[in-house]
Amino acid sequence: MTMSDDDFDSEAFIRTMAPSLGLSLDEERVAGVSVFLSIAKGMADILDAAPVPENSLELASVFDAGQTAQQAKAE
Amino acid sequence: MTKPNEFAPAWQVAEAIRSGDVPAEDVTRAALDRIAALDPKVNAFTDVTAERALTEARQVDADRAAGKTLGPLAGVPMAAKNLFDITGISTRAGSKINRELPPAEEDGELLKRLSAAGAILLGGLNMGEYAYDFTGENDHDGACRNPHDTARMAGGSSSGSGAAVAAGLVSLALGSDTNGSIRVPSSFCGTFGLKPTYGRLTRYGTFPFCDSLDHLGPFARSVRDLALAYDVMQGPDPRDHACANRPAEPALPSLNEGISDLRIAVLGGYFSTDGMPEAAAALAPVAKALDADKTIDADGIDAGRAAAFIITNCESSRLHLPNLRARADDFDQDTRDRFLAGAMLPASWYVRALQVRHWYREMFAKLFETVDILLAPATPFPAPLIGQRTIEIRGKEMLTRPNIGLFTQPISAIGLPVCAVPVFSGEMPLGVQVIGAPWREDLCLRVAGHLEKEGVAVAQAPSGF
Numbered sequence: 001m002t003m004s005d006d007d008f009d010s011e012a013f014i015r016t017m018a019p020s021l022g023l024s025l026d027e028e029r030v031a032g033v034s035v036f037l038s039i040a041k042g043m044a045d046i047l048d049a050a051p052v053p054e055n056s057l058e059l060a061s062v063f064d065a066g067q068t069a070q071q072a073k074a075e
Numbered sequence: 076m077t078k079p080n081e082f083a084p085a086w087q088v089a090e091a092i093r094s095g096d097v098p099a100e101d102v103t104r105a106a107l108d109r110i111a112a113l114d115p116k117v118n119a120f121t122d123v124t125a126e127r128a129l130t131e132a133r134q135v136d137a138d139r140a141a142g143k144t145l146g147p148l149a150g151v152p153m154a155a156k157n158l159f160d161i162t163g164i165s166t167r168a169g170s171k172i173n174r175e176l177p178p179a180e181e182d183g184e185l186l187k188r189l190s191a192a193g194a195i196l197l198g199g200l201n202m203g204e205y206a207y208d209f210t211g212e213n214d215h216d217g218a219c220r221n222p223h224d225t226a227r228m229a230g231g232s233s234s235g236s237g238a239a240v241a242a243g244l245v246s247l248a249l250g251s252d253t254n255g256s257i258r259v260p261s262s263f264c265g266t267f268g269l270k271p272t273y274g275r276l277t278r279y280g281t282f283p284f285c286d287s288l289d290h291l292g293p294f295a296r297s298v299r300d301l302a303l304a305y306d307v308m309q310g311p312d313p314r315d316h317a318c319a320n321r322p323a324e325p326a327l328p329s330l331n332e333g334i335s336d337l338r339i340a341v342l343g344g345y346f347s348t349d350g351m352p353e354a355a356a357a358l359a360p361v362a363k364a365l366d367a368d369k370t371i372d373a374d375g376i377d378a379g380r381a382a383a384f385i386i387t388n389c390e391s392s393r394l395h396l397p398n399l400r401a402r403a404d405d406f407d408q409d410t411r412d413r414f415l416a417g418a419m420l421p422a423s424w425y426v427r428a429l430q431v432r433h434w435y436r437e438m439f440a441k442l443f444e445t446v447d448i449l450l451a452p453a454t455p456f457p458a459p460l461i462g463q464r465t466i467e468i469r470g471k472e473m474l475t476r477p478n479i480g481l482f483t484q485p486i487s488a489i490g491l492p493v494c495a496v497p498v499f500s501g502e503m504p505l506g507v508q509v510i511g512a513p514w515r516e517d518l519c520l521r522v523a524g525h526l527e528k529e530g531v532a533v534a535q536a537p538s539g540f
Contacts, residue, residue, distance in 0.1 A: 013419070014416075014419060017419040018419070021400075021418055022396075022400045023399065023400055023403075023415065023418070025415070029403075029412070029415070032411075032412040033412045033415045033416045033419075034416075035412065035416075036388075036412055036413045036415075036416035036417075037416040037419065037420075039384075039416075039477065040385060040416055040417070040420055040424070043380075043381035043384045043385050044381070044420075044421075044424040044427070046377050046378055047378060047381050047382060047385065047424070047427045047428055047431050048427065049378075050375060050378035050381075050431045050434065050435075052430055052431060052434045053434075056430075057426075057430060058430065058433045058434075059426065059429040059430055059432075059433055060287070060382075060429045060430075060432035060433045060436070061287060061429055
């Protein structure tokens with residue numbers, strides 16, 4: 001089940017998150033950022049609704065344990 | 076052969092120089108004169124490297140005089156989006172902040188490969204700040220203007236690349252494409268543009284936007300030029316961790332093989348052009364010329380686009396977080412709040428986006444078992460006016476900026492190769508995406524070449540240039 005837009009208070013979310021990221025935002029900026037956070041929330045809802053197989057977690061990025069950037073440069 | 080004109084294709088310019096019909100220095104001086112005279116109309120260039128260009132051109136002429144074999148792009152004027160490192164210039168990436176970086180000590184790798192083929196670098200090109208843009212507007216360098224109507228957007232974020240090539244200021248340009256930034260300016264400015272498969276071309280020596288989605292590629296006014304440039308830029312590079320360890324697979328040898336063996340279909344559903352008359356008018360002649368009478372409604376397109384949106388927002392914002400903390404006011408007003416929002420996205424959204432991206436790629440892989448090429452418009456509409464905040468899409472008034480990439484974002488989300496081809500069905504051009512399976516840039520270029528040969532997709536010179 002997905003939270004509806006009405007349940008998501010983007011401005012409250014921003015005010016809560018900003019200090020943990022070291023960001024200091026005035027109210028005008030909170031309002032500006034809120035517009036884009038709401039768009040992102042809409043995208044997250046679309047992702048939640050995608051019929052991805054349950055109990056799977058195959059991610060697009062795969063970590064390569066055998067290759068560091070330094071090794072790659074040395075080749 | 077006679078002296079090529081300013082809109083001559085790059086391959087013709089190189090042939091004229093190799094055969095001695097015109098010195099590379101003359102071609103370079105003429106291009107620099109055109110930039111001085113005409114760039115103020117479009118604002119495509121942010122840096123002009125005149126001295127370097129003339130030095131390189133004289134070297135080409137000296138090599139010819141000495142009987143050396145000249146490269147396939149000998150003396151061809153080119154330029155690069157200013158997120159490419161250019162020796163001696165700070166890599167500004169469309170920003171104010173990056174101008175404080177020390178000058179680059181060497182060119183980006185793709186520039187080196189083009190230079191090794193003989194191309195002459197004329198400068199760095201305007202772009203949307205940090206590539207987070209579809210419009211070509213920029214607070215710091217001013218808007219890049221569309222050569223076909225200078226009141227309209229060039230498209231972004233590789234705005235200068237599209238405008239400079241369309242205006243005949245250079246024959247070739249390099250750009251980057253994370254969600255559509257090669258295909259959108261190609262569409263708006265009426266040029267050809269190639270976004271290769273993710274991982275095909277090295278990104279070493281460029282300023283990043285979003286590691287998981289950044290691609291680099293060329294703009295040109297002919298398909299043969301695109302293939303020439305693409306071929307000389309291929310090859311592995313361990314300094315870019317995303318660059319595939321694949322040998323070069325040249326596209327030029329098969330460019331004229333036609334389309335008779337290819338299964339080509341139009342993407343429908345999400346990509347429907349209902350209510351988009353200009354996009355429909357661009358797509359129809361392309362589909363007809365390719366006998367693409369089958370339409371495929373693929374599932375999950377909106378989820379693929381959403382994955383690209385979240386991944387882009389999240390990764391790029393992390394990159395800029397230190398400057399968002401310390402000097403947010405120095406960002407372009409149109410990128411700052413998006414970066415700030417991206418910095419706050421819950422990790423579970425990002426992880427879900429990576430999961431959906433994987434699932435979405437599997438779906439397209441199945442689709443490509445039944446077709447070789449898919450077609451879709453590059454943009455839902457032709458270039459809007461500069462500063463235009465809303466636009467009508469499918470009968471509804473929508474925000475312009477987030478919807479420009481409606482058709483490009485779901486394709487780059489999974490790194491598919493695309494050649495954008497220009498169609499002039501109205502007053503302004505609008506591009507069509509020729510989309511291939513991973514690593515099949517050769518097929519995209521073959522189809523684009525066929526459309527060019529049939530006169531359906533042609534990069535027309537703008538009036539007044």
